[in-house]
Amino acid sequence: xxxxxxxxxxxxxxxxxxxxxxxxxEFALSFKDINAQAPxxxxxxxxxxxxxxxxxxxxxxxxxxxxxxxxxxxxxxxxGLEDDGYRLIAxxxxxxxxxVPHLHFHILxxxxxxxxxxx
Numbered sequence: 001x002x003x004x005x006x007x008x009x010x011x012x013x014x015x016x017x018x019x020x021x022x023x024x025x026e027f028a029l030s031f032k033d034i035n036a037q038a039p040x041x042x043x044x045x046x047x048x049x050x051x052x053x054x055x056x057x058x059x060x061x062x063x064x065x066x067x068x069x070x071x072x073x074x075x076x077x078x079x080g081l082e083d084d085g086y087r088l089i090a091x092x093x094x095x096x097x098x099x100v101p102h103l104h105f106h107i108l109x110x111x112x113x114x115x116x117x118x119x
Contacts, residue, residue, distance in 0.1 A: 001101065003049040009102035013047060023075045027067030030075040030107075039110025040079060040086070044072045050103040052092040072105055081109045 004010070011017045012031070019031035022042050033041040046068045050056040056065070076086055086109035091098040 001051050003051050004101050007100050007102050009045050009100050009104060023071060023078055025071055027064055028071030038108040042075060042107045044075055044105045046103055051101045052098060052103055053090050054092055056103045076107055087113050
């Protein structure tokens with residue numbers, strides 16, 4: 001799948017749409033999800049044009065990969081989530097219900113989250 005430079009996260013990265021920023025560096029941007037599914041629900045997106053984890057794992061440079069994953073950890077630290085814990089989710093593709101075609105990790109926390117999947 002080709003990257004769509006008009007997806008909502010691309011527009012946020014360009015500054016066309018505002019966000020409630022939590023963390024930013026040269027590799028990633030973290031911001032609060034507008035449709036929060038937990039008391040803490042933050043999205044972490046790479047600044048590069050990557051559709052999914054599949055795309056990122058093949059096409060990102062080692063520096064981008066390291067920087068992105070450090071940004072995920074730094075976001076969790078800045079939110080004070082390390083002691084009580086948090087969940088990371090990255091959906092890839094239609095069956096996983098990926099809604100925005102730009103790689104993003106969800107950081108969810110602030111309560112006991114229950115099992116990974118409902119049966």
